[in-house]
Each structure stands twice: as structure tokens, then as C-alpha cells.
Amino acid sequence: EPEVTQTPSHQVTQMGQEVILRCVPISNHLYFYWYRQILGQKVEFLVSFYNNEISEKSEIFDDQFSVERPDGSNFTLKIRSTKLEDSAMYFCASSQQGIRNQPQHFGDGTRLSIL
Amino acid sequence: SQELEQSPQSLIVQEGKNLTINCTSSKTLYGLYWYKQKYGEGLIFLMMLQKGGEEKSHEKITAKLDEKKQQSSLHITASQPSHAGIYLCGADRGDKLIFGTGTRLQVFP
Numbered sequence: 150e151p152e153v154t155q156t157p158s159h160q161v162t163q164m165g166q167e168v169i170l171r172c173v174p175i176s177n178h179l180y181f182y183w184y185r186q187i188l189g190q191k192v193e194f195l196v197s198f199y200n201n202e203i204s205e206k207s208e209i210f211d212d213q214f215s216v217e218r219p220d221g222s223n224f225t226l227k228i229r230s231t232k233l234e235d236s237a238m239y240f241c242a243s244s245q246q247g248i249r250n251q252p253q254h255f256g257d258g259t260r261l262s263i264l
Numbered sequence: 265s266q267e268l269e270q271s272p273q274s275l276i277v278q279e280g281k282n283l284t285i286n287c288t289s290s291k292t293l294y295g296l297y298w299y300k301q302k303y304g305e306g307l308i309f310l311m312m313l314q315k316g317g318e319e320k321s322h323e324k325i326t327a328k329l330d331e332k333k334q335q336s337s338l339h340i341t342a343s344q345p346s347h348a349g350i351y352l353c354g355a356d357r358g359d360k361l362i363f364g365t366g367t368r369l370q371v372f373p
Contacts (some may be wrong), residue, residue, distance in 0.1 A: 153306075182360070192307070192352065194360040205359035240306060249295055249314075249356055257306040 151175045153256035155241050162198075162231055162261045170259045172241030181224045182242040182253060183216065185209070192240065198224065199247075210234045236263045267291065268355055268364035276370045277343050285338045285367045287353035293354030300302045301366070302349045310338075312353075343371045 154173045162168045169176055174181050183195040196206045215227045224243075228235055238260050242253040269288045273343045277283050293315050299307040311320045313329035313336060320327050324341045331364065340347055354361035 184361075191365055192354075192363040194362065197359040199359075207360075238304075242307075247359070251307045252297055252312050254309060254362060255299070255307040260304075 153241055153243055153254055154237075155256035156261050157259060158257065159260045159262070161264065164233055164263050165230050168228050168231055168261065170228075170239050170241075170261070172224045172256060173222050173225075174224055174241065174243030175245075175254060176222070178243035178245050178254075180204075180247060180253075181216075181218070181243045182244075183226045184240045184242065184255075185237040186240065186258075187237045195226070195239075230260075231263045233263050236261060266365060267362055268353060270351075270353060270364040270367050272367060273365065274368040276372065279344060279371055279373050280342055283340050283343055283369070285292055285351050285369075287336045287338070289355055289365050290292075291355075292333075293329065293336070294334045296315050296329055297356070297361060298327050298336075298338055299352045299354060299356040300349045303350060307352065341367075343369075345371050345373065347371055 156171045181198040184192050186192045195205050196210045196216055197204045213229045217225050224245045240255050240258045242255045244253045245251045267290050271286050287319050287340055297312050298310040300308050311327045316331040316333045318329045326339045328335045348369055351364045352366050353364040
């Protein structure tokens with residue numbers, strides 16, 4: 150069964166450094182998402198992306214965050230200058246159509262640790 | 265208060281027992297999704313409910329959405345150790361899912 154893949158599985162970075170998290174969504178999916186989960190807390194929405202532009206973003210997704218679909222297969226989340234509070238598990242998800250028609254399928258996540 | 269409340273927060277059951285997890289929304293649910301998360305791993309899609317009164321089953325798991333579309337329940341029949349994990353309900357809010365607080369399920373032999 151097709152799945153969403155994320156790399157790396159674990160990323161350790163010094164505070165203030167840039168980090169790029171990578172995702173390969175399911176191949177025929179058109180909608181892409183990033184969520185994060187701070188240890189012991191809820192899964193929180195960050196951003197949704199469709200037709201090469203952001204459809205919606207949360208308050209968390211400030212100017213330090215950006216997303217890109219650099220080619221036909223990858224979907225990336227960049228954090229420009231990481232902070233300690235960015236430490237979390239980051240999940241990528243994709244869906245074939247918008248949420249109200251098809252479920253989102255999630256990757257296994259990237260655990261980001263900021264030192 | 266949370267937009268989506270799940271209860272109970274945690275559940276420990278003996279193998280073979282039935283159990284129910286509830287998810288209550290402060291707003292009308294236009295789509296309700298159930299996911300399972302194993303510790304430290306990704307979310308696995310279980311079921312999607314969209315219509316008031318809808319009920320879906322897969323293997324030993326049944327999910328229902330009430331007629332008023334503000335509450336959903338997930339019922340597991342004859343629980344097994346493989347059912348252990350964190351169950352999350354997620355509400356469709358346009359271009360995003362809003363998740364509940366999660367219910368941690370442990371099943372012991």
C-alpha cells in the first residue's frame with residue numbers, strides 16, 4: 150500500500166540553525182499538510198498546501214517557517230532559525246482530494262530536537 | 265476548554281474485554297476522523313464519518329457519529345494486545361484537521 154515517507158526520522162540541531170524536513174507524499178495525492186506534536190501534547194496543524202500555494206496556516210506557522218514543493222515528488226518544511234520550543238515530532242500528511250472528501254494519510258514523522 | 269475532548273484520557277483493559285472511547289466537539293462536526301498512533305510513530309487512519317447517525321466497522325472496531333453531529337464514539341470488541349496505542353479523533357475544519365487530546369489504551373493479557 151502506498152505510504153507517506155519522511156526523512157530524516159530524527160534530526161538534532163543547534164538553536165539558531167536552519168533545518169529542512171523532507172516528505173514524499175503518496176504519488177497521486179494533491180493536498181499536503183504539516184502537523185507537529187510536542188511531547189505529551191496534542192497533534193497541532195501547521196500548514197496546508199495545494200496547487201503550489203499555502204491554503205491555510207496556523208498561528209504557529211510564522212515567518213520562520215516555510216514550505217516548498219521543489220519537484221513533483223518532495224514536500225519540504227523549512228525552519229529558518231530554530232528555537233528550543235521547536236523541538237517536537239513533525240508529521241507530513243497528504244490526501245487525494247480536500248479533507249471533506251478523502252482522509253489524510255500521515256508519515257511516521259521526524260523527531261526534531263533543538264539543543 | 266478544548267474544541268475536541270476525548271474521554272477517557274487513558275484506559276487499561278484485560279484482553280478480550282470491550283471498550284468505548286468518546287470524542288465530543290464544541291462545534292458541529294462536518295467530518296470526524298479516527299486515527300491510531302503507536303508510541304513515537306505516525307498516525308494510522310482508521311475511519312471517517314461524515315453523516316449524522318453514520319456507523320462504520322472494520323474488523324473489531326466500530327465508530328459512530330451521533331445524529332446531532334457533535335459526538336463520536338469508537339468501540340472495540342474483544343480487545344487484543346494489538347489494539348494498544350493512542351486513539352485520536354480529528355475534526356474536519358476546512359483545510360485542516362483539529363485533533364482531540366487522545367486516549368491511551370493498554371491491553372493486558
